Amino acid sequence: MAHHHLLGQDSAIFSPSVARVAASTARDWSYIDAWLSAKFHPRPVPSFERNNDTLKVLLTLASVNEAADEERSLLAKSEAAALQELTQSESRLKDVEATKRPLRDGLLEAVQHNLPADGHTALDAMANMALQLGVAFPEPETLGRRMCELQSSIHDTEQMKARVEVLHQHIEAEAAQINDLLRDLQSDDYKPPSHLAKQNLDMQRKIKTLSTKLPELQDRVAALAASSDASHPTIAGLARDEQEYLAVLARKKELDLQLASFQGLPSNPDMARSELEDLRGQLRSITSQRDAVFEGLVERESPVKRRR
DSSP states (O other): OOHHHHHHHHHTTHHHHHHHHHHHHHHHHHHHHHHHHHHHSOOOOOOOOOOOHHHHHHHHHHHHHHHHHHHHHHHHHHHHHHHHHHHHHHHHHHHHHHHTTTTHHHHHHHHHHOOOOHHHHHHHHHHHHHHTOOOOOOOOOHHHHHHHHHHHHHHHHHHHHHHHHHHHHHHHHHHEEEHHHHHHHHSOOOOTTTTTTHHHHHHHHHHHHHHHHHHHHHHHHHHHHHHHOOOOHOOOHHHHHHHHHHHHHHHHHHHHHHHTTTOOOOOSSHHHHHHHHHHHHHHHHHHHHHHHHHHHHHTTTTHHHHHO
């Protein structure tokens, strides 16, 4: 039993995991001791209780302190770099002032020196374009707008040129025809048509005849114009004509109703008259029958006959 107990203690003491934890703890305490010595230098580090809780707190404090130190170091480096740049800028300005060279020239020279080949080409093109367009302060938008306007003007000019060329061709063709006709007329071989003299006389005669008839025709035109102006309808006249038309239409309807009663009669007046007399006789017969029936009813219903 004692032998087994000793074996258990030895395995617990020499366990690899326990050894790793112990080594890590020792490294942490060594780091904390070095950090505390650096912070309290040249004074000695105060005594304190060494346990796991204290170690955790000190490790956290050390990590936060190191982060703050790094941030402070970065800030100091940036301030130093800014100060160095300011110092260099002041020295460059002093050099520029010493050489009495304008700052604009230096900037332009620096820009030209650092531009690539494409940049030089583009800058030269913009400068030439601004010079051709007469733009004092060229900007890409202004140059682009002027280029669009220039392209539009070129297109309009080309269209006008094309139209002028077509017109010029027509004029040349007409001029060639006129020249041909003129050469034919001026040549010795030209002979006017035989009927041209007679046609000329006929035209002169017609002109004289129409000249004599011209006053009469002018009078006719004036009379027609006056009559057309006099017969021009008015709103009042149209309203009056409408009322008359409506009255005639109403009278026509009344006559149509009267004629409807004679519908079915023969077109011959004698036959119509005889048929009318027959109808009147039938009417008288029916009337007498009605009267007889009425008298019979009266006598039958009379009180005197009832008493008898």
